Amino acid sequence: MELFWYIVLMAMFTIYVILDGYDFGAGIIHLFYAKKEKDKKAIRNAIGPFWDANEVWLIAVGGVLFFAFPTLYASSFSGFYLPLIMILWLLIFRAIGLELRGQIHNKIWEAIWDKAFGIASLLLALFFGIALGNIVRGVNLGMVTDGVSAHEPHFFFLPLWNSTFSPHAEHLGIIDWFTLLLGVIGVVALAIHGANWIIFKTNSDLNQKLKQVVFNLNIVLLILVIISLFSWHIIDPKPFHNFVKYSWLWIFPIITFTGIFGLFKVKSFKKDGFGFLFSTLFLFGGLATTVSSIFPNLLPSTNNVNPSLTVYNAAAHEYGLSVGVYWFVIAAVLVAIYMVIQYRVFKGKMDDVGYGEH
Amino acid sequence: MEDMIFYDRMQFAFTITFHYLFPQLTMGLSLMIVYFKWKFLRTQIDKYNDAAKFWMKIFALNFAMGVVTGIPMEFQFGTNWAKFSELTGGIIGQTLAMEGMFSFFLESSFLGLFLFGEKLLGQKLHFLTGFLVFLGSWASGYLIIATHSWMQHPVGYEILENGKFVLNNFGALFSNPWLLPSFLHNQMGSLITSSFVVAGVGAFYILNNKHSEFGKLFVKTGVIFGLVSSLLVAFPTGDWAAKNVVKYQPVTFAAMEGIFETEEGGSEIILIGQPDVENKKLDNKIAVPNILSFLTYQKWDAEIKGLNEFDESVYPTNIPGLYYSYHIMVGLGTIFIGLLLLAAVQLFRKKLYKTKWILWSLMFMIPFPYIANTAGWYTAELGRQPWLVYNLLRTVDGISPTVSSGNTLFTLLGFIGLYLLLGLLFLMLAGKIIYKGPETTKLN
Numbered sequence: 001m002e003l004f005w006y007i008v009l010m011a012m013f014t015i016y017v018i019l020d021g022y023d024f025g026a027g028i029i030h031l032f033y034a035k036k037e038k039d040k041k042a043i044r045n046a047i048g049p050f051w052d053a054n055e056v057w058l059i060a061v062g063g064v065l066f067f068a069f070p071t072l073y074a075s076s077f078s079g080f081y082l083p084l085i086m087i088l089w090l091l092i093f094r095a096i097g098l099e100l101r102g103q104i105h106n107k108i109w110e111a112i113w114d115k116a117f118g119i120a121s122l123l124l125a126l127f128f129g130i131a132l133g134n135i136v137r138g139v140n141l142g143m144v145t146d147g148v149s150a151h152e153p154h155f156f157f158l159p160l161w162n163s164t165f166s167p168h169a170e171h172l173g174i175i176d177w178f179t180l181l182l183g184v185i186g187v188v189a190l191a192i193h194g195a196n197w198i199i200f201k202t203n204s205d206l207n208q209k210l211k212q213v214v215f216n217l218n219i220v221l222l223i224l225v226i227i228s229l230f231s232w233h234i235i236d237p238k239p240f241h242n243f244v245k246y247s248w249l250w251i252f253p254i255i256t257f258t259g260i261f262g263l264f265k266v267k268s269f270k271k272d273g274f275g276f277l278f279s280t281l282f283l284f285g286g287l288a289t290t291v292s293s294i295f296p297n298l299l300p301s302t303n304n305v306n307p308s309l310t311v312y313n314a315a316a317h318e319y320g321l322s323v324g325v326y327w328f329v330i331a332a333v334l335v336a337i338y339m340v341i342q343y344r345v346f347k348g349k350m351d352d353v354g355y356g357e358h
Numbered sequence: 359m360e361d362m363i364f365y366d367r368m369q370f371a372f373t374i375t376f377h378y379l380f381p382q383l384t385m386g387l388s389l390m391i392v393y394f395k396w397k398f399l400r401t402q403i404d405k406y407n408d409a410a411k412f413w414m415k416i417f418a419l420n421f422a423m424g425v426v427t428g429i430p431m432e433f434q435f436g437t438n439w440a441k442f443s444e445l446t447g448g449i450i451g452q453t454l455a456m457e458g459m460f461s462f463f464l465e466s467s468f469l470g471l472f473l474f475g476e477k478l479l480g481q482k483l484h485f486l487t488g489f490l491v492f493l494g495s496w497a498s499g500y501l502i503i504a505t506h507s508w509m510q511h512p513v514g515y516e517i518l519e520n521g522k523f524v525l526n527n528f529g530a531l532f533s534n535p536w537l538l539p540s541f542l543h544n545q546m547g548s549l550i551t552s553s554f555v556v557a558g559v560g561a562f563y564i565l566n567n568k569h570s571e572f573g574k575l576f577v578k579t580g581v582i583f584g585l586v587s588s589l590l591v592a593f594p595t596g597d598w599a600a601k602n603v604v605k606y607q608p609v610t611f612a613a614m615e616g617i618f619e620t621e622e623g624g625s626e627i628i629l630i631g632q633p634d635v636e637n638k639k640l641d642n643k644i645a646v647p648n649i650l651s652f653l654t655y656q657k658w659d660a661e662i663k664g665l666n667e668f669d670e671s672v673y674p675t676n677i678p679g680l681y682y683s684y685h686i687m688v689g690l691g692t693i694f695i696g697l698l699l700l701a702a703v704q705l706f707r708k709k710l711y712k713t714k715w716i717l718w719s720l721m722f723m724i725p726f727p728y729i730a731n732t733a734g735w736y737t738a739e740l741g742r743q744p745w746l747v748y749n750l751l752r753t754v755d756g757i758s759p760t761v762s763s764g765n766t767l768f769t770l771l772g773f774i775g776l777y778l779l780l781g782l783l784f785l786m787l788a789g790k791i792i793y794k795g796p797e798t799t800k801l802n
């Protein structure tokens with residue numbers, strides 16, 4: 001039963017990253033490449049009717065995490081206190097940037113909210129990448145100093161950084177060079193993903209330029225991913241042990257690299273949706289590879305005193321998990337229906353939707 | 359430790375109070391928009407569709423505010439109340455996860471269609487999307503109040519040796535006797551807010567002599583919805599909810615009514631007075647004998663337990679705050695019923711649109727249902743203190759053990775600043791929409 005909810009949670013998290021990921025990416029593209037009002041409008045239209053529902057996946061992931069793995073929820077949300085609250089503030093800025101911009105037609109007003117939307121999107125992509133880095137690196141569970149826990153074995157607290165920025169320090173920080181590397185990968189990957197979504201959903205003049213942007217960023221992404229793979233053993237002495245044990249897991253890295261290499265052909269795709277498909281493969285494969293490399297751990301412990309939080313020791317009680325399956329299946333079917341309706345009504349190119357022009 | 363609890367509580371109280379200013383309007387208003395849309399489908403009179411469209415603009419703005427201030431609520435269970443989440447997550451996580459899966463997806467998927475899809479969908483389907491948005495928002499309220507009810511009156515659980523609460527009866531979460539009265543009471547409160555907003559804006563249009571045709575429609579609709587909901591909020595839903603408090607939290611009932619001593623031969627109802635907790639008495643009181651006993655048990659001489667019968671360790675933490683919240687809610691509720699009855703009489707006599715003082719009163723009343731709803735929630739929440747889970751888990755034992763008070767104060771200040779900005783933006787934009795007024799279109 002724990003395993004079922006683990007797969008559900010990871011699947012929902014991946015869907016969230018893929019969906020809200022294109023929103024964040026569109027925001028990053030908006031910040032750096034959309035100079036003309038026409039281009040900005042195309043980007044807003046491409047995500048307009050979707051971004052709100054995409055964000056609901058974050059709330060749903062949070063809800064399922066809370067219900068199925070309460071210990072992990074309690075431990076990680078309090079331990080990563082500051083960055084999580086900052087993510088909330090950024091989400092607020094991003095949302096009001098999108099929603100309030102069209103309410104008043106004034107250059108300064110629009111410029112403020114354009115920047116709020118773009119910068120918040122960029123920082124969110126960075127923060128989510130850093131968060132992933134923290135999870136695979138692990139934390140000092142129980143806040144152990146000299147072999148003695150200062151708190152219960154599953155609680156911890158991390159400051160934003162420590163003076164060394166090292167993933168090896170006894171007292172870790174949220175931002176160190178390793179987590180920052182994953183943060184930058186997050187920004188680059190989501191920028192590519194967002195650009196692909198804009199190419200897919202609009203006939204904007206920007207599209208030709210964006211294909212070149214995707215190509216260039218893809219080179220950067222490939223280099224960063226290779227660097228991260230070669231530094232992985234620093235945070236985990238046996239980074240591939242799960243892949244040795246279960247050889248079918250190799251499918252995930254293969255999918256990841258299919259995504260990256262496929263994107264090098266971005267300029268010659270016959271259909272505009274192909275780029276989005278390949279960046280989706282990259283995100284899916286990358287996340288699946290990362291989480292399966294630490295399985296069954298959910299949050300590894302960096303000390304020898306307290307055990308890691310795992311799928312089994314962080315889960316809720318059996319009865320609750322079993323009864324949850326019933327309502328979850330019904331809800332999941334309903335959500336699938338809503339999504340089909342939503343994406344069918346707003347299918348094809350979105351240039352004429354007129355989002356935000358109430 | 360004291361500081362940690364204080365800032366954690368302040369942050370939750372501040373963010374939830376601000377958040378609930380928005381859903382209380384959207385829940386009620388969604389029903390009223392569905393009503394306008396339905397009226398249009400039946401009569402084919404454009405005015406109703408224009409009214410629906412106008413209120414959709416206010417709705418969309420409110421909804422966005424509700425969403426962005428709502429996400430922090432779910433996160434804060436984990437960030438600031440980690441021990442509580444760890445111990446009870448297997449139970450309250452159920453209802454909170456259900457809220458995300460059942461209602462937020464429904465609302466957010468169909469809100470986009472409702473706001474942008476009128477031409478694409480045609481009138482009947484457009485009505486349906488509006489109805490689904492209404493359904494989603496009320497389902498969300500239901501599941502939140504199911505969570506709230508479990509904290510007020512825990513059911514269907516057992517406690518393991520390690521202190522964790524585990525669910526052993528899923529159905530009990532929804533047959534909880536606390537749930538239905540609280541939910542209905544809350545939804546009626548939400549309808550009162552939307553009724554006064556609709557009526558108040560209508561009164562402004564009539565008095566301002568601009569959009570006065572819409573003004574009349576809004577005043578009429580607001581007064582009728584408002585009168586029905588303000589009667590229902592008192593009886594039976596409020597009465598029913600209060601009887602739950604008497605039955606399951608008698609010490610809370612004594613504190614909110616301001617009863618320090620058990621009275622022989624029946625308790626008086628206190629209308630006005632200031633509790634002096636240090637000396638266990640009520641100053642400057644105005645009270646009516648025996649009414650409280652009658653309202654509670656339908657017997658003039660029924661005994662109501664005073665605070666003197668309980669140990670101080672189970673006293674609500676903030677007795678004066680609880681007492682004032684409750685009395686503000688009840689006092690305002692009474693004023694609402696009075697004003698709306700007068701307005702309804704004038705409406706019936708076809709004189710309402712010329713009765714200036716009622717129109718002025720309706721306009722000035724707009725903030726007060728917000729105050730009444732907030733006071734109502736403070737009654738429920740302060741009434742539960744010092745417990746997180748009534749009689750089982752104390753608030754002090756629920757906070758995040760590793761988050762220092764300095765970090766919480768930092769985020770609390772951040773929320774205060776950010777929400778102040780949000781509030782100003784909201785008022786400015788809502789004001790702009792209202793001042794511009796509804797647009798008339800010709801469909802037929």
